[in-house]
Amino acid sequence: MPDRDENYIRHRLQELADRAYNGNRYVYTDFLGMSELAIYHAMAQELSFVPSGAFGGTDTCERQMVRFGSEEMCGYPEEYPIRLLKVEAVQEKFADTLTHRDFLGSVLGVGLEREKVGDIFLRDNAGYLFVHADVSDFIRENLTFVKHTKVRVSELTEIPEELAPKLREENLVVSGNRIDSILARLYHLSREEAQRLVQGEQIFVNGKSVTQVSKALKEGDVVSVRHHGRFRFAGESGRTKKDRLYVKVEVYV
Numbered sequence: 001m002p003d004r005d006e007n008y009i010r011h012r013l014q015e016l017a018d019r020a021y022n023g024n025r026y027v028y029t030d031f032l033g034m035s036e037l038a039i040y041h042a043m044a045q046e047l048s049f050v051p052s053g054a055f056g057g058t059d060t061c062e063r064q065m066v067r068f069g070s071e072e073m074c075g076y077p078e079e080y081p082i083r084l085l086k087v088e089a090v091q092e093k094f095a096d097t098l099t100h101r102d103f104l105g106s107v108l109g110v111g112l113e114r115e116k117v118g119d120i121f122l123r124d125n126a127g128y129l130f131v132h133a134d135v136s137d138f139i140r141e142n143l144t145f146v147k148h149t150k151v152r153v154s155e156l157t158e159i160p161e162e163l164a165p166k167l168r169e170e171n172l173v174v175s176g177n178r179i180d181s182i183l184a185r186l187y188h189l190s191r192e193e194a195q196r197l198v199q200g201e202q203i204f205v206n207g208k209s210v211t212q213v214s215k216a217l218k219e220g221d222v223v224s225v226r227h228h229g230r231f232r233f234a235g236e237s238g239r240t241k242k243d244r245l246y247v248k249v250e251v252y253v
Helices: 006-023 034-042 100-109 133-142 179-187 191-199
Strands: 052-055 065-068 082-089 117-123 126-132 149-156 167-174 203-205 222-225 229-239 245-252
Touching (some): 006 034, 006 065, 034 203, 100 117, 133 149, 167 229, 179 191
Antiparallel strands (some): 203 222, 222 229
């Protein structure tokens, strides 16, 4: 499902913030995509009358819920309504090789909307799905097949070690610390293709949309690139004899 209309998202965020403020209670969105989260970040000043934050299940999740409210405002702590499900083959030797698309398609195929599902991680042909708490039981009861593979679904109470992010370090030589130059080198694009990605609002740095092709990255910045992947900028590491710049990035794999 594509991200929803900007006016709808702005109106919905404002409505939920008002509801939390007026009721002194926690209020949550469903899972938002990167473009929708960028709208939330852009509305920081407008929404500053109520405490808020975003979380997707782990610190590395891209799809996140926005929560309005805090322990200080509401008078009690509350966790985000997020559950982690593990979906695995009943008999691995008969299982298909499963992809992110297979898991997502099967979950949506039992009648759920995309916004009820957060990030999906694949490890050893099993899917780990962050989902809204109100659909966890439904998925466990109704999801029996992914592709042609019979599966079982269990809810986990802790984040398993295998979901820790895996990073591949790459050293790049670029003309300068500009996001278009780094994107072009990392993803083997022309400079013009990289610039179109930036100008087309396909790039998010720390969850915020970036449209300036000359933006410099800071150490620790996490960059998400639609349809390409995600990486963390690890900093500059010197210059070549021709005054080109060495930079290090850590690519999420």
